[in-house]
Amino acid sequence: MPETTKVLIVGSGPAGLTAAVYTARAQLSPVVIEGEPSSTSDQPGGQLMLTTDVENFPGFPDGITGPELMANIRAQAARFGADLKVAKVTKLDLSARPFRAWVGDTDGEPSYVADSVIIATGARALMLNVPGEDRLLGHGVSTCATCDGFFFREQEIAVVGGGDSALEEALFLTRFASKVTVIHRRDSLRASRIMQERALANEKIEFLWNTRVTEVIGDAKVEKIALEDTVTGDTSTREVSGVFVAIGHLPNTDLFADQLELHENGYLKTHHGSLTSVEGVFACGDVQDDHYRQAITAAGSGCAAAIDAERWLETQGS
């Protein structure tokens, strides 16, 4: 028999778990499908599980690690009665109310039947998929300059990519690093003209054109990177203590891409706060935000989605 719930939350990053805290405190007994630890895109706790210290989440003057922060928000949600399940939603049917969700086998009866759904599936940074990258993630390899730039004061670091994200990260990192090398696989940038002008004029930024990173090298932390010239095939290494991968993000929309309206760039469309194109389905966090992508903005949008869901359920007499 399917379990019934007033609120089903899919995803357990700062957005999903904040939505859980709020809906649980509103006595809605939410069910949170957290994701699976084995996955890199939807592990419980979201992208913060891949970072080390978080120093910009308000309320922690001495900083807190990403996993600790998520454990705290999780405990807070559980304390108010949120039902947290370490599992992965394999199928979601938003075509009729109540909505239906499957965990595991998608053939038989749904696992959950829900009056409302809050989507908080997040986004994942595209990675280079080269040796050493995964192992040293959080130990010199980063996908977020705003989060980790501060740890690289007076050090030499590399940023990989040629789009606006890469140049934005590189410019931000010049506040801390002694030198930032932007490594791009072609000889011209994809980034907007204004960002190009700013980056090219910055004395701390050097560009390595027609170059790709083939390996991230280091024992406990990044020590150097292996490079290959995409034109000549020449190989070399470069000593850096950080590698910021900025080659784009992908929102995690596979579960509902054909059921909810998306923007052209693949991010989930929301309007009037957290409302999606289907009544009773709300969204928060990075899956619908390609702009700020911060833990605190995700948490804020999770709060908004919870309040929107609560008020909508009231209009439905739930």
Ligand code: NAP
């Ligand atoms: P993007 O525009 O898709 O650029 C990705 C960059 O990474 C490209 O230069 C691409 O190289 C490179 N790349 C992709 N896969 C790679 C790989 N496997 N190995 C090496 N390099 C790889 O992504 P984005 O920079 O994240 O920007 C996404 C959107 O957000 C854009 O529309 C952008 O304008 C916008 N954005 C705006 C701002 C701003 O206005 N301040 C800031 C950030 C993002 P190629 O060029 O060779 O394809």
